[in-house]
Amino acid sequence: MRRLISSFAALCGLLAVAAALPATAAQAAGGADTGRSAGQRWALKSQANGRYVTVEAGGSGNQQGKVRAHGDQAGTWQQFTLHTGDKGGTVSLRSDATGLFVSAEIKDAGSHSGMLRNRGTKIGAWEKFQLVPQPDGTFALRSQANGKYVSTEVNGTGGDQDLLRARSDRVGAWERFAFERVDRDSPAPAPAAPRAARLNVMTWNVCGNNNTRCGNAHTGADKLATEIASRLRPSADGPLPDAVFLQEFCEKHAEPVEEKLEQATGRGWNVFFAPIHYNAGALKAQKQCDNAAAGDVDRGAYGIGLAVPDESSWFQRYDLTSPDTDIRGGKTEQRTALCAALPSRALLLCTTHFSAGGPAYDDADGSFRRAQAGELLRIVDQPGYRTVFGGDFNVVPPDAAKGESRDVLEPVYARYQECAQLGNSGAPRDGRPTIRDMKIDYLFAPKDAPFTSCALSPQAEPSDHHTLYGTIALPAA
Structure with missing residues (x-):
């Protein structure tokens, strides 16, 4: 049954999210109830700064939905599901918070070239990444759009600090991410006595x-x-x-x-x-x-x-x-x-x-x-x-x-x-x-x-x- 919101705080939170998202994001978020979809969920922790990859709710223009490694814990805005349209050859990251895919903005210029934003309504070349395993158990993400590895810009300032960008030709500490499972199995609740x-x-x-x-x-x-x-x-x-x-x-x-x-x-x-x-x-x-x-x-x-x-x-x-x-x-x-x-x-x-x-x-x-x-x-x-x-x-x-x-x-x-x-x-x-x-x-x-x-x-x-x-x-x- 379509769920009713049972608390004023929850209602305010959802209204704030809706206000921060463009129309396409709101439509995508309504298209799949992630709370009733049982896929694996992941949080990505940047090895450059030890913080979780986060989808930004605010911003406008090319700043809307940007992705930064600045979360201290794995909450809703730090959770992603992995999807593939080519049998696991590449993966795409869909935000639990918005229902949108992470895109590599390869047409942006300067310090925003290749920046990651959470705005894709479907999987295209900009939303595809290769998972490249590393010897320490972490992974690098190589964008299918430009062939570059995703980096955490720990030396950035202001809103660009810890920004994720597909801009590196090699894998170093800034290009490594640990994938942590955040979904957990739970036992079935105790049943009542069976009745005919x-x-x-x-x-x-x-x-x-x-x-x-x-x-x-x-x-x-x-x-x-x-x-x-x-x-x-x-x-x-x-x-x-x-x-x-x-x-x-x-x-x-x-x-x-x-x-x-x-x-x-x-x-x-x-x-x-x-x-x-x-x-x-x-x-x-x-x-x-x-x-x-x-x-x-x-x-x-x-x-x-x-x-x-x-x-x-x-x-x-x-x-x-x-x-x-x-x-x-x-x-x-x-x-x-x-x-x-x-x-x-x-x-x-x-x-x-x-x-x-x-x-x-x-x-x-x-x-x-x-x-x-x-x-x-x-x-x-x-x-x-x-x-x-x-x-x-x-x-x-x-x-x-x-x-x-x-x-x-x-x-x-x-x-x-x-x-x-x-x-x-x-x-x-x-x-x-x-x-x-x-x-x-x-x-x-x-x-x-x-x-x-x-x-x-x-x-x-x-x-x-x-x-x-x-x-x-x-x-x-």
């Missing part, structure tokens, strides 16, 4: 970026939100979902989808997001969704989404063991899982998207998907919680008539029941195809919480996956 309830769940790989043959491949947020809302029910008289799992989803679509869900259901929702990463040397960077076809609009990071009732405020991303390269030597996506808790219902909801299989993809022999299935079983095992989980597992079920790596989900079926089994855990472990002639999309629940229905949408378009629906009868304690 009926739960309706929907999962859909929306095909929002990877496959250009999909109608959703480069769609905008409003169009996708409308499409999701149009298929919330398995039939005209079917139940509305209590949770929605989304794969191949773009970060900046989360807020419009949340608003559309609230309009369509009359209930409050939270939509959480977890990015899929690429390895960028020793660090990870979030894969960036391609810009929307209409208007070249930035759609944020690429990954998975989880829509749950707005009572949920705890959510967690889990990185899954993934191959670093495919058979051609290309970098591959580092997969993830995402969970949210509903403590009052003793309910944990999780979604994931496993590595792709087959000889032309990431995981040719299924070994990584086997590891991911084992990791997922450990993730969903939260004491006191009943867990319902699913998504695109990129593998066929154990009793499928054809398909590779059919043993991957054997351990999952041994402990949980899949919706196509329809309340009978001894039923064949197969199901109707969810993409072309294969089933690779799933919904699982505890074996003492039988599915009372399992359905597919009649059509897949504008995705290449059908939507999968399940209704679960959750027992009391």
Whole structure:
């Protein structure tokens, strides 16, 4: 649910930030709720002066949004997420405070040539940097725009003191930065006693970026939100979902989808997001969704989404063991899982998207998907919680008539029941195809919480996956 500001101080702080930002920054900040996006967050500490890299809220003209190393602690204005549009070859720094990318101003002159400013609304050449590891564990940042290393101008004066500029041809103390993780995992809150309830769940790989043959491949947020809302029910008289799992989803679509869900259901929702990463040397960077076809609009990071009732405020991303390269030597996506808790219902909801299989993809022999299935079983095992989980597992079920790596989900079926089994855990472990002639999309629940229905949408378009629906009868304690 769109959050209400609960204190006057917080309201004043947000108004001050909005006043300091230009219109483009305010728009970008509103496009992705960083508080509900579970990507890695970093603070950069300059080795030249021991202070944190900070985005300046004030200033005007070419001084607006300048970046200096003058923070004494890693607060909101010192936090960044790393993004990549080229599989980790370069990274771009997005400010948590503004939602904008850091740019190297290579057309400025004199002492401001190459200065860094936080003003990029999308990733271009000026927003790309190479991470160059140093022997002491720090990193240098080399601008893709001019080939220069970023320096901390510790000898500057006034507003230019500790200014960051891409202007050096070599790496010295002024060009070294320590990257410190500032996001932290937290345990799920204690659950209440389980009570009997009926739960309706929907999962859909929306095909929002990877496959250009999909109608959703480069769609905008409003169009996708409308499409999701149009298929919330398995039939005209079917139940509305209590949770929605989304794969191949773009970060900046989360807020419009949340608003559309609230309009369509009359209930409050939270939509959480977890990015899929690429390895960028020793660090990870979030894969960036391609810009929307209409208007070249930035759609944020690429990954998975989880829509749950707005009572949920705890959510967690889990990185899954993934191959670093495919058979051609290309970098591959580092997969993830995402969970949210509903403590009052003793309910944990999780979604994931496993590595792709087959000889032309990431995981040719299924070994990584086997590891991911084992990791997922450990993730969903939260004491006191009943867990319902699913998504695109990129593998066929154990009793499928054809398909590779059919043993991957054997351990999952041994402990949980899949919706196509329809309340009978001894039923064949197969199901109707969810993409072309294969089933690779799933919904699982505890074996003492039988599915009372399992359905597919009649059509897949504008995705290449059908939507999968399940209704679960959750027992009391």
